[in-house]
Amino acid sequence: MKIDGNAIRPGMVIEHQGRIWYAIKIQHTQPGKGGAYLQVELKDVRDGTKLNERFRSSEKVERVRLEQSEFQFLFSDGDMHTFMNGETYEQVTLSTEIVGESNVPFLQDGMNVMIETFDEEPLGVELPAYVTLQVVEADAVVKGQTASSSFKPALLENGVKVLVPPFIESGTRIVVDTRDASYVERAKD
Numbered sequence: 001m002k003i004d005g006n007a008i009r010p011g012m013v014i015e016h017q018g019r020i021w022y023a024i025k026i027q028h029t030q031p032g033k034g035g036a037y038l039q040v041e042l043k044d045v046r047d048g049t050k051l052n053e054r055f056r057s058s059e060k061v062e063r064v065r066l067e068q069s070e071f072q073f074l075f076s077d078g079d080m081h082t083f084m085n086g087e088t089y090e091q092v093t094l095s096t097e098i099v100g101e102s103n104v105p106f107l108q109d110g111m112n113v114m115i116e117t118f119d120e121e122p123l124g125v126e127l128p129a130y131v132t133l134q135v136v137e138a139d140a141v142v143k144g145q146t147a148s149s150s151f152k153p154a155l156l157e158n159g160v161k162v163l164v165p166p167f168i169e170s171g172t173r174i175v176v177d178t179r180d181a182s183y184v185e186r187a188k189d
Helices: none
Strands: 002-004 013-016 019-029 037-044 050-056 060-063 067-077 080-085 091-095 112-118 121-126 130-138 152-156 161-164 173-177 182-186
Touching: 091 121, 161 173, 161 182
Parallel strands: none
Antiparallel strands: 002 060, 013 019, 013 060, 019 037, 037 050, 067 080, 067 112, 080 091, 112 121, 130 152, 130 173, 152 161, 173 182
16 A cells, blocks of 8 residues: 555554565654655664665655464474464464564463564564563562652563562562563552
8 A cells, every 4th residue: 555755654564675664763854945754764674674764745655564363372492482373273483583582581371472474474473562470589678768669670480670669579470561571560360
């Protein structure tokens, strides 16, 4: 689907110079001389290289729709991670590079994820926004440090360190945001 160059928004996927790009940041610029343009920071979906490009409203750009399919995480073997499509029982094995270095620690057995593909080629994995994990190690609370918004470091069962409120102790199950590895709340289970 062709769109105007000034209709690009962050998060869109476009085809430009024969490659597939995510639009990361945009900035409308209207110089004193000449026409307005859109300065767009693009990130290559396949290899992660970045490109800054200017698009005028008169230019047309091909917007790409990625197909999303729900898969279930089965297991990891080194840097390879295996997922299964719940409808077709087809299994796909993806590298850590495609899954995302920051996503790998949050993968749990049986977790449902969305795998984005373009022309049958897997490009990325989207995890659920929140996961529940157990705190295995939490620093002791220092007396007098109960002022508002005082957080302490804690180590989760998957090896990720997060900042948690003082009342969270070792053994407590907490909800963590997978997008930025931050504490959300104490688990209600």
